Amino acid sequence: MKVENCTLGDYFSIVEDIVEFWGSNRTLKYHHPIYIHEFGQTAFVIRDEGKPIAYLFGFISDQSAGYVHLVGIRESYQKKGLGSLLYQHFIAYLKAKGYHKLKAITTPQNEKSIAFHHHKMGMEMIGELGKYTVPVVTGYAGKGEDRVVFIKDI
Structure with a gap:
């Protein structure tokens, strides 16, 4: 394709x-x-x-x-x-x-996106563990809007 x-x-x-x-x-x-x-x-x-x-x-x-x-x-x-x-x-x-760097984000609840970015694309999650099962950056998308932030050197 x-x-x-x-x-x-x-x-x-x-x-x-x-x-x-x-x-x-x-x-x-x-x-x-x-x-x-x-x-x-x-x-x-x-x-x-x-x-x-x-x-x-x-x-x-x-x-x-x-x-x-x-x-x-x-x-x-x-x-x-x-x-x-x-x-x-x-x-x-x-x-x-x-x-030389690639970045993406998703919501902490989006397991499908997390699996794709982390496991399939080999992107690292940055942030801190807290109330979620994955690291998040608190308030990344605004007040009360935490996000999983992915980063990868390319």
């Missing part, structure tokens, strides 16, 4: 079918067209028969790292290595631009 830059048309298809990617619309508020308009060089998509089946929206952060904001795979295409393929494409892009 081929990884390409995500177009605005792909973006609209993704948000229209958001439940097919995430099982609900809980992440819809995190999907904004700014990731295509302003960070289009780091917004990637995989299509099947012209229809987006997987995507990664990333950007370069102030910490001189590539940051993965969202990675979504249509549920019917999960467990086929598409998430890893998107990450590897983003990592290659980062390395070509001279970056």
Whole structure:
């Protein structure tokens, strides 16, 4: 499967079918067209028969790292290595631009995301153990909004 830059048309298809990617619309508020308009060089998509089946929206952060904001795979295409393929494409892009660090976050309750980032992608979790079974950075996403923060040297 081929990884390409995500177009605005792909973006609209993704948000229209958001439940097919995430099982609900809980992440819809995190999907904004700014990731295509302003960070289009780091917004990637995989299509099947012209229809987006997987995507990664990333950007370069102030910490001189590539940051993965969202990675979504249509549920019917999960467990086929598409998430890893998107990450590897983003990592290659980062390395070509001279970056050596990758970062991502998730919620402490998102066991599927934690397993993917930690076990499959080999990312380290930073933060402290507390009321969760994994380390978190307290208040990372705002007051009362703890997050699992992943980091990896690439």
